[in-house]
Amino acid sequence: MKIPKPISKLIESFEKLPGIGPKSAQRLTFYLMRVPEYEIESFAENLTELKKRIVFCENCRIIDESTPCSICSDDMRNKSQIIVVSSPLDVFAFEKVGYKGQYQVLHGNIDPLNNLGPEELKIHLLIKRLKDLILDFPQVEVILATSTSLEGESTAMYISKMIKENVDGFEKIKISRIARGIPIGGDIEYADDITLSRALEGRSSF
Numbered sequence: 001m002k003i004p005k006p007i008s009k010l011i012e013s014f015e016k017l018p019g020i021g022p023k024s025a026q027r028l029t030f031y032l033m034r035v036p037e038y039e040i041e042s043f044a045e046n047l048t049e050l051k052k053r054i055v056f057c058e059n060c061r062i063i064d065e066s067t068p069c070s071i072c073s074d075d076m077r078n079k080s081q082i083i084v085v086s087s088p089l090d091v092f093a094f095e096k097v098g099y100k101g102q103y104q105v106l107h108g109n110i111d112p113l114n115n116l117g118p119e120e121l122k123i124h125l126l127i128k129r130l131k132d133l134i135l136d137f138p139q140v141e142v143i144l145a146t147s148t149s150l151e152g153e154s155t156a157m158y159i160s161k162m163i164k165e166n167v168d169g170f171e172k173i174k175i176s177r178i179a180r181g182i183p184i185g186g187d188i189e190y191a192d193d194i195t196l197s198r199a200l201e202g203r204s205s206f
């Protein structure tokens with residue numbers, strides 16, 4: 001007997017999700033068959049709404065229900081400070097700790113092996129924003145908070161270089177990289193060599 005088509009098609013859909021292998025895809029599909037119909041309907045509706053109602057902010061590329069997004073349109077926030085992050089989830093992390101500036105979301109890092117270049121990350125949007133901002137503010141700050149992976153590091157370096165090469169008056173832009181080092185509660189003896197040497201490099205006055 002062949003697996004009925006609605007089942008095999010759903011399994012295929014699940015398999016396309018990151019971190020889901022064929023076994024998990026089967027388990028999820030068979031689990032859903034036992035779920036009441038109204039729950040399935042609301043699940044399906046949430047999936048459809050995801051694409052219909054969500055847009056990328058034309059300015060910072062945050063995912064929101066409108067563009068410009070709620071952060072770009074909030075006049076109470078610091079307009080002259082931009083944190084550059086690799087993933088939209090990073091925005092929620094910075095919001096949670098009370099950050100009150102702006103963002104630029106890259107949706108990835110420069111990664112030529114996966115066809116991700118400056119074009120795909122829309123780095124030109126950041127350059128354009130900075131050109132406009134230095135006309136309005138005496139000092140602008142860019143905090144590079146891309147991931148600490150090799151790709152994240154080279155993306156941060158690339159952005160810093162692009163700002164210096166393309167923004168007239170870049171002297172007014174303070175570019176910083178978030179500090180890296182030992183996590184709170186972490187033991188120094190267990191830190192890897194790279195983390196430890198960066199913690200030393202990024203030491204601050206006490």
Ligand SMILES: [Zn+2]
Pocket residue numbers: 057058059060061062068069070071072073
């Ligand atoms: Zn925005």
